Amino acid sequence: MTTKAEKPTLQGQRIKARKRDEKAKYDPVGFRDAILHVLVYLKGFTEGNRSRLARCVAIWTSDSLLDPKVLIHLVQEHLIKDGLAVDFLCEVLNTAKELKDIAMVRTLLRKSGLDTKLMEFLPANKRTDENFKKLFDAKGLGEIVNIQKSLEKESSIKELQVYLSQQVKENAALRDIICGVQEIAKKHNIQEPQVVTTIWSSIMASVEWNKKDELVADQALRHLRIYAPLFAASTTTARGELQLLLRVQEYCYDNMNFMKVFQKIVYLFYKSEVLSEDVILKWYKDSHSAKGKSIFLVQMKKFIEWLQNAETESEDSGDEEEED
DSSP states (O other): OOOOOOOOOOEEEOOOOOOOOOOOOOOOOHHHHHHHHHTTTTTGGGGHHHHHHHHHHHHHHHHTSSOOGGGGGOOHHHHHTTTTTHHHHHHHHHHHHHOOHHHHHHHHHHTTTOTTGGGSSGGGGOOOOHHHHHHHTTTTTHHHHHHHHHHHHHHHHHHHHHHHHHHTTTTOHHHHHHHHHHHHHHHHHHHHHHHHHHHHHHHTTSSSOOOOOOHHHHHHHHHHHHHHHHHHOOOOOOHHHHHHHHHHHHHHHSSSTTTTTTTHHHHHHHHHTSSSHHHHHHHIIOOOTTHHHHHHHHHHHHHHHHHHHHHHHHHHHHHHHOOO
16 A cells, blocks of 8 residues: 655645656846845955855856946945955956956957946055056956956947047037047057057048948048048148048948049048148058058059159259259
8 A cells, every 4th residue: 555755844834846747947147136136245255155156246247147347336335345345346356267268358348337346346455557467467367467458458449449439420510529539549648650540440430431432432521621621630740640541441441432532532531631741652652551552552543653753853953953
């Protein structure tokens, strides 16, 4: 005779057993909220359990099971003061590096929103570049220093792009745009080559270009003529000029309807005192990009010959004056 198996009990109370015929659905929002709640109370965990949790967070974010933005909630005064925030973050980042590579660390920082907030993991009275470097070197994350500089650079370039896009859209006065660009560049220590190429990208992205080759040339030249003073004010060195010229070359190569416009843009920038004769000749001789090289060099041949002849005539004129 068989008897029914007794149902499990706890402290004399029967536990109601439920059949699970279907797999419970994963709730990413609920999971995120649960982790956020846990992060607030990190102090209540042992060091070993905090470490285990950090490694799990790294795995979950890597597998897209957890939104990396939860990590920004580590930036809380009580966690920073006790050093818990930075210890937890470094464990997450080291695990991410072990799982993949240092590129994963960079991606995680950007997605979490911590790319511009890493310095905040240090107590307020210790937020210096020296202490920042010492801290992450000691945690086995010396690469963070370079990543931080790179991310800060990207963030500053983005700020400049947003500013230019807004100003161009609002048809702001050129003198105001020039002042704004110079202020942003100075604030973030953005070098001239980066400034001028960002200006080019922003100015060219602000227009819906005609698809017809015969019409896009006039459209482009009219547009660039308006902003030539901005380019001129932003190219004060040969290095900046050459970087702009290379960017123009690559743009014309990447956008097929601009292939025949390259020489006209260069000539416009020359007449507008954006590009100097020496830089144009240097580009032609040995500093051009491989992109569209054969096409653009042929386009520029007559203009280059004209520049060289003008240079020779100027030298001859100078010699005659010395003889007199």
